[in-house]
Amino acid sequence: METLDITKETTAEKPQPAKVSLSGSQAVLEALIAENVKTVFGYPGGAIMPIYDALYDYKDKLEHILVRHEQGGIHAAQGFARASGEVGVVFATSGPGATNLVTGIADAMIDSTPLVCITGQVFAHLLGTDAFQETDVINITTPVTKWNYQVTEASEIPSVLAKAFYIARSGRPGPVLVDITKNAQVEKFDYKGYIPCNHIRSYLPKPKVRKKFIAEAAKLINEAKKPFVLFGQGIILGEAEKEFQTFIEKAGLPSAFTIMGESAIPSDHPLNVGMLGMHGNYAPNVLTNECDVLIAIGMRFDDRVTGRLDKYAKQAKIIHLDIDPAEIDKNVKTTVPVWGDCKETLPLLTELINKTEHTAWLQRFRDLEQEEIKQVINEELNPSTEIMSMGEVIKVLNKLTNEDAIIVTDVGQHQMVACRYAKFKNSRSNITSGGLGTMGFGLPAAIGAKYGAPERTVVSISGDGGFQMTIQELGTIMQFGADVKILILNNQFLGMVRQWQELFNDRRYSFVNITSPDYITVAKGYGIAGKRIDKREDLESSLQEMLSYKGSYLLEVMVGKENNVFPMVPQGCSVSEIRLK
Amino acid sequence: MNKQEFTISVYTENQIGLLNRIAIMFSRRKINVESLNVSPTEIEGISRFTIVINEAEDVVRKLARQIEKQIEVLKVYYNTNEEVIWQELALYKVPTDVISEKAKVERLLREYGAQAVVIRSDYTVFETVGHREEIDGLLEALAPYGLIEFVRSARVAIIKDSEGFHNKLKEFENREPSEAVIENEFLNKQSEVFTM
Ligand SMILES: Cc1ncc(C[n+]2csc(CCOP(=O)(O)OP(=O)(O)O)c2C)c(N)n1
Numbered sequence: 001m002e003t004l005d006i007t008k009e010t011t012a013e014k015p016q017p018a019k020v021s022l023s024g025s026q027a028v029l030e031a032l033i034a035e036n037v038k039t040v041f042g043y044p045g046g047a048i049m050p051i052y053d054a055l056y057d058y059k060d061k062l063e064h065i066l067v068r069h070e071q072g073g074i075h076a077a078q079g080f081a082r083a084s085g086e087v088g089v090v091f092a093t094s095g096p097g098a099t100n101l102v103t104g105i106a107d108a109m110i111d112s113t114p115l116v117c118i119t120g121q122v123f124a125h126l127l128g129t130d131a132f133q134e135t136d137v138i139n140i141t142t143p144v145t146k147w148n149y150q151v152t153e154a155s156e157i158p159s160v161l162a163k164a165f166y167i168a169r170s171g172r173p174g175p176v177l178v179d180i181t182k183n184a185q186v187e188k189f190d191y192k193g194y195i196p197c198n199h200i201r202s203y204l205p206k207p208k209v210r211k212k213f214i215a216e217a218a219k220l221i222n223e224a225k226k227p228f229v230l231f232g233q234g235i236i237l238g239e240a241e242k243e244f245q246t247f248i249e250k251a252g253l254p255s256a257f258t259i260m261g262e263s264a265i266p267s268d269h270p271l272n273v274g275m276l277g278m279h280g281n282y283a284p285n286v287l288t289n290e291c292d293v294l295i296a297i298g299m300r301f302d303d304r305v306t307g308r309l310d311k312y313a314k315q316a317k318i319i320h321l322d323i324d325p326a327e328i329d330k331n332v333k334t335t336v337p338v339w340g341d342c343k344e345t346l347p348l349l350t351e352l353i354n355k356t357e358h359t360a361w362l363q364r365f366r367d368l369e370q371e372e373i374k375q376v377i378n379e380e381l382n383p384s385t386e387i388m389s390m391g392e393v394i395k396v397l398n399k400l401t402n403e404d405a406i407i408v409t410d411v412g413q414h415q416m417v418a419c420r421y422a423k424f425k426n427s428r429s430n431i432t433s434g435g436l437g438t439m440g441f442g443l444p445a446a447i448g449a450k451y452g453a454p455e456r457t458v459v460s461i462s463g464d465g466g467f468q469m470t471i472q473e474l475g476t477i478m479q480f481g482a483d484v485k486i487l488i489l490n491n492q493f494l495g496m497v498r499q500w501q502e503l504f505n506d507r508r509y510s511f512v513n514i515t516s517p518d519y520i521t522v523a524k525g526y527g528i529a530g531k532r533i534d535k536r537e538d539l540e541s542s543l544q545e546m547l548s549y550k551g552s553y554l555l556e557v558m559v560g561k562e563n564n565v566f567p568m569v570p571q572g573c574s575v576s577e578i579r580l581k
Numbered sequence: 582m583n584k585q586e587f588t589i590s591v592y593t594e595n596q597i598g599l600l601n602r603i604a605i606m607f608s609r610r611k612i613n614v615e616s617l618n619v620s621p622t623e624i625e626g627i628s629r630f631t632i633v634i635n636e637a638e639d640v641v642r643k644l645a646r647q648i649e650k651q652i653e654v655l656k657v658y659y660n661t662n663e664e665v666i667w668q669e670l671a672l673y674k675v676p677t678d679v680i681s682e683k684a685k686v687e688r689l690l691r692e693y694g695a696q697a698v699v700i701r702s703d704y705t706v707f708e709t710v711g712h713r714e715e716i717d718g719l720l721e722a723l724a725p726y727g728l729i730e731f732v733r734s735a736r737v738a739i740i741k742d743s744e745g746f747h748n749k750l751k752e753f754e755n756r757e758p759s760e761a762v763i764e765n766e767f768l769n770k771q772s773e774v775f776t777m
Contacts, residue, residue: 142602143609147652150598166651201656202754326646357692 005448022191024154025054028118031161032062033165034194037089038081039063039451041073045093047133048120048494052091065451065480068095068472073468074104074445079226079448081457082431083406085239087114087168088448092120095133097139098179101437105175106144110435111260112237114173116164124152124181128363137179146174154187158194166197171205172324173237207339214345217319217336218352220293221251226361228284228291228316229253230276230305233260233434234298234323241265242425243346244297248297250350252357254365256284258299259435263424267403273365277305278569280414282376283368288313289576290364297321297476298342301331311574321345324329361542373436375580376566381421386460388415388536390489391526396540397487398423400547405457406431406449410442412465413495416565418461440469443486450482457485457547464490464516474526477552485546486528486554488519491561499564523554530554582637588614588665588738589645591630592622592746594653602651603630606644612636616669616737624746627655633736660740669737671716672698673707674721674730681704686726693719704729724739 022030028051032040040062044052055064067073067501070092076090080526082204088108092101098119108115122131138150147167151160160178168176190440196384221227235244241264248255265272274281276288288294294316299305300379309331317335320328321342328337338345356508380391394417397405403423408431409415415432431440431449446460467488477484498512523530533542539557546553569578593599607614616633633642641659649657651713677700693715695707709719709772713736720731 138598139601142598145604148598200652201750203652204753324650326643326650328646330643 013017019190019192021188022154023050023186023188024151024157024524025050025053025186026190027154027157027189028161028180029054029058029062029518031158031165031190031194032089033058034196035087037062039065040087040089041067041076041080041448042066042091043067043073043093043097044091045068045097045120045133047122047182047369047530048091048097048118048185050182051118051120051180057106060074060108063451064091065447065476067444069470070100070477071103071440072447072470072473072476074101074108074115075319075438075441075444076118076142076448076451076473076476077115077117077180078104078108078111078441079408079431079445080452081108081115081448082445082452083449084452085428086452087116087165088127088452090115090117092117092119092135094119094137095135099135101177102140102144103436105141105177105277107433107436107438107441108175109146111433112233113175114172115167116161116168117175117177119177120185121150121179121181123183125183126182127152129145135323137177140175144175145177148177148179150179151184152181152226153189154184155189159185159197160338162195162197163200165415165558166200166269167203169205179271195317197499206289206341206344209344209348210341211348213336213338214348215352217338218349220317220319220336221253221295221349222354224293225358226287226291227251227253227293227295227358228287229255229295229297230258230299231255231264231297232258232259232299233264234321234371235261235264236427237581238298238323238343240341240343240346243343243350245269246351247346247353250355251353252359253295254287254358254362256281258305259419259430259432261299262419263427263429267423268357271362273362274369275420278571279420279567280566281369281420282372282567282580285567285575285578286368287365289315291316291572293317293319295319295321296332297346298323298579300327303331303530307330307569307573307575307577311576320393321349321434326432326569332449372567372580380417383560385560386536387538388534388557389563390491390559390561391421392536393416393487393489393539393543393559396543400543401459402538405429405459406453407564408432408442408446408449408458408460409463410438410460412437412463412466412494413491413499413563414461414463414489417489417518420565439466441551442466443470444473446484446486447476447482450484458483459487459488461489463495464488464492465494467519468514468516471522474523474528477528478526482552485549486523486544486552488554488556489559490516490556491559491563493561495563496565498562502562502564503568504570510546517555519554528552530556532556532558534558582639584635584637586633586635587638587641588660588667589630589632589634589641589648589661590658590738590740591632591648592655592657592662592749593628593630594655595621595626595628596653599628599651599653603632603648603654606648607632607634609738610644612640612642612644616735617712620737622746624750627746627750631736631738634741653710656749658740658743658745660738664742665738665740667712668710668715669716669736670708670710670734671708671711671720672719672730672732673719674704675707675723676729677702677705679726683726688724689719689722693722695719
């Protein structure tokens with residue numbers, strides 16, 4: 001590498017290793033290369049200029065995607081991480097650059113997404129002086145990072161970044177932020193190579209597996225008449241999809257997913273009984289309050305999944321498998337806690353459970369599913385009116401993508417509809433902002449997902465509200481060419497809020513009426529092809545055109561203005577009080 | 582569940598920023614911290630937080646798990662008052678003439694086991710060590726006699742059946758023994774760029 005300034009030093013008596021003098025900025029980039037990072041999303045500025053200057057010499061080794069807003073950058077890094085399973089990396093400058101990351105950091109924290117965020121900071125001697133673009137990003141991000149650290153000396157950089165990557169990806173993953181003062185980026189120091197971190201004495205990424213609890217859990221499962229599995233993103237994060245499938249197949253366990261766990265097993269797996277949650281499927285919600293043993297795996301009993309807690313699965317014994325000990329008993333009292341990485345615990349559990357089937361019990365799910373099909377799904381997928389529904393768009397998309405695409409959604413009705421109706425064959429295919437519900441997540445996350453899984457088709461699905469929150473990232477597509485298929489489901493409303501106002505506020509539509517620019521013209525301005533349709537007869541051909549188009553394409557589909565997403569567990573109600581209309 | 586006083590002892594790495602990270606775990610849950618002490622321990626580089634809160638055990642247990650999850654936190658213990666030996670220290674500044682003139686004050690000070698720390702012609706500083714009620718007792722008793730200033734420390738507490746932290750720390754250091762060091766591209770060329 002031509003930028004490395006290598007000086008060999010030898011002493012007479014004791015040979016010393018040669019020193020390599022590197023700047024802090026070079027050490028940052030060396031660390032990324034050592035961690036096998038290929039793509040970085042970022043935006044430059046004063047306090048991170050030395051790193052960008054060093055990047056100039058690393059262009060052939062590191063791909064840097066210049067986003068249009070730091071929020072776009074971090075959502076792209078999240079999309080990248082979610083699609084690839086690798087750590088997403090984002091660069092931002094101090095002050096406004098760093099604060100623009102905060103929404104994405106919070107999103108990554110609650111959805112356990114591994115990220116390393118590198119922010120520039122003012123010179124160390126200016127810290128605390130209200131210097132230009134100084135913000136206390138460490139304290140701002142403390143509640144929303146798994147770990148954060150401020151580097152003020154160049155020599156700290158290799159070890160701090162090694163720690164950052166280790167913490168971000170190990171155990172329950174999460175976002176890490178490293179704030180580097182400008183002097184530390186500029187200073188030269190004796191670089192002794194990069195040593196990856198694999199142990200921090202105060203940090204136990206995986207709790208020890210306790211066989212006793214595995215045995216107790218197996219006993220409960222073996223005695224259960226109506227066992228029911230809830231699975232979350234833990235399966236995907238733990239890369240335990242196979243282990244999970246083997247487990248449920250051995251005992252014939254009906255299994256329902258959280259939106260974060262969706263795609264961990266194929267949608268049409270005979271034991272997959274659908275989606276949990278406020279807008280999830282009817283059967284898994286109702287039968288949560290009928291099962292005798294509830295087995296929760298890598299999920300955290302979010303209130304959008306449990307509804308009213310004091311009426312949640314009270315009749316059932318509860319087994320909770322989680323890597324994070326703090327999740328056990330946090331929301332739902334556990335009968336048997338199974339601490340550990342599910343990649344390790346699931347096979348141990350599978351070994352101890354009896355091979356059986358629960359045919360009649362599984363049939364209960366299928367019967368209730370028929371009810372939902374009759375009352376909700378049929379009309380959503382095959383509307384009796386001229387007006388298109390969001391569900392039918394997803395149905396056609398499933399057919400044309402062969403259920404093989406990565407679907408990245410924004411937040412709102414379209415998100416719930418996409419999660420309900422999209423079909424998946426492969427894991428890591430449903431990328432959505434689950435815990436935080438961040439509007440504006442969709443488009444940039446889809447861009448990141450495309451870099452994370454370049455060989456896969458990536459479809460970004462947004463509402464007309466959320467799309468306008470990060471619409472500027474069309475510029476990133478224009479400049480760097482990410483082949484993202486952009487689908488806008490335009491209902492001319494902030495649909496999800498409108499639905500609540502209709503149902504719970506007597507249709508007092510307060511500021512949910514949102515206008516849109518001419519998206520096709522906007523896309524055209526960014527050099528992206530596009531089309532708007534409002535007739536059913538154009539749907540399949542237009543979706544096909546979008547998917548076969550070489551490069552990014554924007555398709556706007558005008559859908560019913562006041563369609564609602566059902567079923568629904570109204571807030572404050574029990575899951576078994578789920579409404580079909 | 583009934584609220585009661587709990588002493589939370591947190592062993593941590595000595596790291597800037599950790600105080601905030603721990604403090605916000607309480608404020609986020611709207612839990613009032615009655616007392617907080619942070620100090621070095623018998624082991625170099627390890628700090629100990631002693632935090633007193635009034636909460637239900639269930640809340641304290643969950644909180645302890647959340648605190649222990651923080652990267653630089655080694656271990657969290659929580660104990661009821663019966664399970665710890667604890668003390669607070671207080672300093673009282675009183676006009677010296679009051680003590681010399683009023684025999685009652687002198688008796689009070691002796692009764693509460695107060696020790697003089699500084700004696701000057703204008704004021705005298707006493708200290709007492711004890712439980713909160715004892716310290717409060719003297720505070721109240723001295724109030725009518727022109728108490729100039731009063732300050733109380735946070736609680737420090739020793740867990741009755743703890744065997745110290747040395748062995749625990751060894752366990753932490755040993756768990757997950759490091760794998761062979763994976764070296765980066767640059768390091769693999771060590772023999773070429775470094776002379777040994
Ligand atoms: C950043 C942010 N602001 C506000 C909200 C609240 N919110 C949730 S859904 C929604 C409406 C979304 O409307 P749109 O993007 O048009 O999607 P639709 O529901 O119509 O599919 C709003 C405002 C949010 N989730 N995120």
